[in-house]
Amino acid sequence: MAEDTMFEALGDKSETLVIGSVTDLIFIEPLIREFQHANPTTAVVYRQMTSLDLYAAVAEACEAGDFFADAVISSAIPEQVRLVNDGCSEPFRFNLPADLPDWAAWRNELVGLTFEPAVIVYDREGLKPEEVPRNRFELVDLLRQTERFRGRIGTYDIESSGVGYIFAFEDAAQASTWGRLLESLGQNRAQLFCCSSDVIEGVRTGRLVLGYNVLGSYALARQEEDPRIGIIFPSDYTLALSRAALVSRHARNKRAANALIALALSDTGQRLLSGPSRLFSSLNGPEMLNRIDTGAGPSAEEAAFRPIALSPALLVGLDQAKRKAFLDQWRKSFQAGGGE
Numbered sequence: 001m002a003e004d005t006m007f008e009a010l011g012d013k014s015e016t017l018v019i020g021s022v023t024d025l026i027f028i029e030p031l032i033r034e035f036q037h038a039n040p041t042t043a044v045v046y047r048q049m050t051s052l053d054l055y056a057a058v059a060e061a062c063e064a065g066d067f068f069a070d071a072v073i074s075s076a077i078p079e080q081v082r083l084v085n086d087g088c089s090e091p092f093r094f095n096l097p098a099d100l101p102d103w104a105a106w107r108n109e110l111v112g113l114t115f116e117p118a119v120i121v122y123d124r125e126g127l128k129p130e131e132v133p134r135n136r137f138e139l140v141d142l143l144r145q146t147e148r149f150r151g152r153i154g155t156y157d158i159e160s161s162g163v164g165y166i167f168a169f170e171d172a173a174q175a176s177t178w179g180r181l182l183e184s185l186g187q188n189r190a191q192l193f194c195c196s197s198d199v200i201e202g203v204r205t206g207r208l209v210l211g212y213n214v215l216g217s218y219a220l221a222r223q224e225e226d227p228r229i230g231i232i233f234p235s236d237y238t239l240a241l242s243r244a245a246l247v248s249r250h251a252r253n254k255r256a257a258n259a260l261i262a263l264a265l266s267d268t269g270q271r272l273l274s275g276p277s278r279l280f281s282s283l284n285g286p287e288m289l290n291r292i293d294t295g296a297g298p299s300a301e302e303a304a305f306r307p308i309a310l311s312p313a314l315l316v317g318l319d320q321a322k323r324k325a326f327l328d329q330w331r332k333s334f335q336a337g338g339g340e
């Protein structure tokens with residue numbers, strides 16, 4: 001179900017911009033406010049959904065030729081690529097920044113706005129500094145203490161989360177530790193959640209000791225409020241995705257949709273994204289992250305960032321047969337370990 005939030009126009013209303021997104025409102029509100037400051041006669045409807053529900057709604061509207069949103073912003077980047085591939089978007093009406101990384105754009109119809117690493121969060125009161133794992137190898141070793149960690153590890157439910165699925169799918173392709181890590185999660189009865197914010201909250205309250213593959217943007221923002229949260233950028237590699245935006249082919253307000261996305265990529269937009277929201281920008285994310293002290297674990301400066309490129313290669317993970325096989329492996333690992 002969509003949750004709509006209305007931002008009334010600052011002046012006499014002459015138009016409305018509808019944004020379909022998965023981003024928690026608190027993180028994107030500064031960008032919306034700045035957009036309305038520059039466009040005072042534009043009201044904004046922020047339509048928030050889970051990633052897979054958003055994709056389904058946009059795809060259904062596209063196929064029927066109906067309107068759902070003017071701009072679509074989602075961290076479920078394979079689904080965003082599929083929408084572009086299926087003709088549900090149109091080319092941008094502004095020039096993308098010359099210094100935008102190649103991995104952050106595709107076909108001038110999809111652009112990555114943010115730079116968000118997949119991190120491990122931990123309870124600083126539950127782990128001693130010398131116990132904090134610096135990479136996946138050390139994490140697997142730590143999780144052998146099943147009596148200690150059973151039921152106290154959290155991660156995405158990859159069946160319901162597009163972000164969780166792409167992180168897990170990329171891990172399986174890149175990590176030599178994937179099989180052992182998946183087995184460890186199952187043996188420890190890892191708790192599965194729809195969203196990063198739920199995993200982080202579990203760590204903050206002490207119900208969880210560790211959270212695996214959560215969005216670093218959300219973790220960093222929460223850490224500023226509660227130093228109990230520790231953050232690890234795995235030193236073997238740290239995946240990073242870019243929350244991707246497109247303009248709907250059936251948008252009613254294409255001008256405003258383009259203006260919003262262009263703002264997010266501007267110097268002002270970078271400042272807003274890299275500020276309290278901690279989403280960071282695809283243009284300067286690694287540089288900004290290197291300035292942050294996250295605690296006992298490896299810093300962003302030590303991380304070997306591996307951005308997930310916006311490209312048709314992401315569609316491989318959405319192939320029905322491959323997805324079924326991958327999810328079957330996931331379920332079996334958790335069932336074998338008695339996980340929930």
